[in-house]
Amino acid sequence: MIPRPPRSSEPTTAEASAWADVLVRRRLLHAAVPTPTGQWLVQFQPDGPVCVLTGPADVVELAATTQHHIRSTRSESR
Template sequence: MIPRPPRSSEPTAAEASAWADVLVRRRLLYAAVLTPTGQWLVQDHPDEPVRVLTGPADVLALAATIQHHTRSTRSESR
């Protein structure tokens, strides 16, 4: 895999919102809600506790972790 260059700017709320929407639509997260303070409330499954993410960078980090796990799991089953 080719490493990506580092980001030149901080992730935006719009970018985090787009990723959160994709994760929920694809059922990789049960819920992701942006609060008025800029924090994100995320829940993996309906019966699990809600986690608090401090901002857009944490949402993108979560998306990257989920994506990495999904890809590595998929490649192991081939």
């Protein structure tokens, strides 16, 4: 797999929010909610624990990791 190029800037709250929305709509997360402090509360399952992500970069990283896992799982099943 081709490695990701380094980012030229830090992810914004808007970018993190867009990725969080995609993850929730695709049912890869149960919930992702930003807090006033810039942290994000993430829950993978409805009855699961709530994880605290420190900021937008962690949300974008979670989306990238999830996408990588999905793609690598698909290529293994072919």
